[in-house]
Amino acid sequence: MEFYPVFLNLQGKKCLVVGGGRVAERKVRALVRCGAHVYVVSPVLTAGLQEMLDHGQIIYRRGFYQTADLDGVFLVISATDNEEVNNVVAVDCAGRNILVNVVDDPPRCNFFVPSVVHRGALQLAISTGGKSPHLAKTLRQSLEKEFGPQFAEFVDFLGNVRAEVLDRVTDPSRRKQILKNLTDETTLALVKQGDIEKAKERVKNVYHIHRRQP
Numbered sequence: 574m575e576f577y578p579v580f581l582n583l584q585g586k587k588c589l590v591v592g593g594g595r596v597a598e599r600k601v602r603a604l605v606r607c608g609a610h611v612y613v614v615s616p617v618l619t620a621g622l623q624e625m626l627d628h629g630q631i632i633y634r635r636g637f638y639q640t641a642d643l644d645g646v647f648l649v650i651s652a653t654d655n656e657e658v659n660n661v662v663a664v665d666c667a668g669r670n671i672l673v674n675v676v677d678d679p680p681r682c683n684f685f686v687p688s689v690v691h692r693g694a695l696q697l698a699i700s701t702g703g704k705s706p707h708l709a710k711t712l713r714q715s716l717e718k719e720f721g722p723q724f725a726e727f728v729d730f731l732g733n734v735r736a737e738v739l740d741r742v743t744d745p746s747r748r749k750q751i752l753k754n755l756t757d758e759t760t761l762a763l764v765k766q767g768d769i770e771k772a773k774e775r776v777k778n779v780y781h782i783h784r785r786q787p
């Protein structure tokens with residue numbers, strides 16, 4: 574069976590993390606980065622989670638998981654060290670059509686968390702469909718070398734050029750032609766080498782050449 578890959582907009586969405594250990598902390602940080610309203614339920618918190626609570630970055634209920642914790646929740650990550658609790662969370666969520674990930678427990682998940690290269694708006698997400706999380710991690714590390722941090726700046730630049738094209742080029746076929754030609758293998762190679770100014774020049778040239786054509 575194939576999994577359906579998506580990028581979720583979690584801005585302002587209530588997301589629950591069950592558990593307050595090391596794994597929970599990693600998951601909470603990833604959710605907070607995405608603008609989610611993160612609720613944590615656990616009898617104890619790591620020092621890192623406590624610090625996030627002190628800074629108002631998360632909402633916390635001290636205690637053991639209860640079904641009522643699911644009220645109004647969009648997505649759940651269960652990261653306790655108790656298999657029975659993780660199972661109850663998974664069953665409760667399935668019954669309510671809530672997205673749920675039980676860490677490292679594929680049969681109880683209705684979504685998996687991919688391994689991700691973060692380069693600003695550019696994100697390369699890798700999944701092996703649960704066949705080998707270790708391979709996903711190794712591929713992520715390899716891709717991080719290939720696609721350096723400069724890609725964040727370059728993708729923002731492309732976004733700006735694209736907005737300008739959409740704004741200024743009214744003919745749909747001309748517009749399509751320009752957008753299709755903005756980047757090519759040579760430009761990509763320049764960005765990979767870190768020659769970002771040259772890459773930007775190439776993009777600008779494509780835009781201007783195509784605009785001038787009759």
Ligand SMILES: C[C@@]1(CC(=O)O)C2=NC(=C\c3[nH]c(c(CCC(=O)O)c3CC(=O)O)Cc3[nH]c(c(CC(=O)O)c3CCC(=O)O)/C=C3\N/C(=C\2)[C@@H](CCC(=O)O)[C@]3(C)CC(=O)O)/[C@H]1CCC(=O)O
Pocket residue numbers: 674675676677678679682684685686687688689699700701702703704705706707708709710713
């Ligand atoms: C990508 C990443 C994201 C994240 O967790 O943030 C992630 N696992 C990562 C690492 C990792 N996890 C494990 C190891 C030890 C080596 C190994 O066992 O292979 C390593 C490597 C390491 O830590 O070095 C143990 C493990 N993981 C799962 C099982 C159970 C099983 O396979 O049955 C077991 C065995 C537990 C046991 O021993 O009992 C299952 C899942 N892990 C997934 C995601 C989902 C499928 C992703 C995919 O489609 O590939 C899935 C299905 C569910 C889920 O979403 O949790 C993250 C890399 C982050 C990064 O880039 O650094």
Ligand SMILES: NC(=O)c1ccc[n+]([C@@H]2O[C@H](COP(=O)([O-])OP(=O)(O)OC[C@H]3O[C@@H](n4cnc5c(N)ncnc54)[C@H](O)[C@@H]3O)[C@@H](O)[C@H]2O)c1
Pocket residue numbers: 591592593594595596597614615616617618636637638652653654655658676677
């Ligand atoms: N630590 C890792 O790197 C790692 C890697 C892969 C998998 N795992 C697995 O992920 C799970 C979590 O790992 P961890 O290192 O964060 O464990 P941990 O023991 O540090 O944290 C577990 C947390 O769950 C909380 N908890 C227990 N019962 C609860 C309940 N009924 N309701 C709410 N919270 C409850 C505990 O208080 C604790 O905060 C474990 O099953 C572990 O096997 C851990």
